[in-house]
Amino acid sequence: MKWSIIGITTALFSFTALAETCTTESIYDHFDELRKSSVAYAVSLEKVDDSTTHHYIAWYNATEVAGSEVSYVLNDDRIGLQSKKLAATAKPNIISDTFVPQILFDRNMNDEWELQFFAGKQVAQNNEDIITIKSNDEVEEKLTKILKCDATGLQYLYIDTWASYWTLYKSKLAELNAAEVAKAAISGSKLWDKYYYKSRYMYPWEKAFSLVMSENELNDGKFKLPPKYQYFLLRPWAALEYVENADDGSQFKGTITFEWVGINKWNGCFGSDIACGVSLVSTYSDRAGADDFGHGVMLHVANKYSFGVTSRDSKAGFFVTVDLLKAFNDKEDEVKYWVEKVDKYLP
Known part of the structure; x- marks a missing residue:
């Protein structure tokens, strides 16, 4: 399955537009x-x-x-x-x-x-x-x-x-400053907690990638809320994949997944509280009767579960996986990372 650069860009931007829901910040900005x-x-x-x-x-x-x-x-x-x-x-x-x-x-x-x-x-x-x-x-x-x-x-x-x-x-002037900071801090602290605990795990290079992609959002001069989207890049993991038409005994096997690029709206999609995302993915496993490599699309749901479909020389593959990496994520390290990075955008 072949993907052009234009196709990739269109798919990701279309997902971003469709996933847009109002936030506390949306009301304040209005x-x-x-x-x-x-x-x-x-x-x-x-x-x-x-x-x-x-x-x-x-x-x-x-x-x-x-x-x-x-x-x-x-x-x-x-x-x-x-x-x-x-x-x-x-x-x-x-x-x-x-x-x-x-x-x-x-x-x-x-x-x-x-x-x-x-x-x-x-x-x-x-x-x-x-x-x-x-x-x-x-x-x-x-x-x-x-x-x-x-x-x-x-x-x-x-x-x-x-x-x-x-x-x-x-x-009064002092009350103005205190009131605005307090309102933003209350909203922000709740969102940051949700971001630390609920969003999909990111590797160190993905955090840096997300920071770059969210630079305009973080550089708006306002109280800093977590980025609306997570961005994924060159992300390895594992899954269970079923490949139809592979030889008996090789149809359902473990596979290595590799997300080339992806996006995740971690705080809810389409008016719901359920997160969703999409990635372009390749999978690898040694199978008799089918190509070792498959290429396709991976969908993310609720920041935990992912499933997708791939093509291996015209043979369809279906896979599922669970994000277990979040269980090993240290919140203290996560907080320290974002505090240090976001701090440079504060006036």
């Missing part, structure tokens, strides 16, 4: 303009000058755009109207220590999620200033369309991020 304008307005409020009004107008415009979108996603026009009304009262010449318009997203006494629009330090009391949020399939469909990735189960994070970034303008 509201990045609102976050930036809130931070800029907050910084300008530390020392009010001629630029403060400019930053307020930029923040107001960002809240209007984001509020309209949230209204559309949740199919509730009140949200956009309340957001716009509240933002109009957050002018630099109006707000004070006791009058700070803000939006909160939290659970009420009935364990229902609700948005609270209020000013000052007193929680809103009027019914029109409290909107109960209900999720459904239509909300997820709209959110998936807007984010251009599978947003299943992320609607509450989407609303919470919007409300948090809307209200970020009221924070």
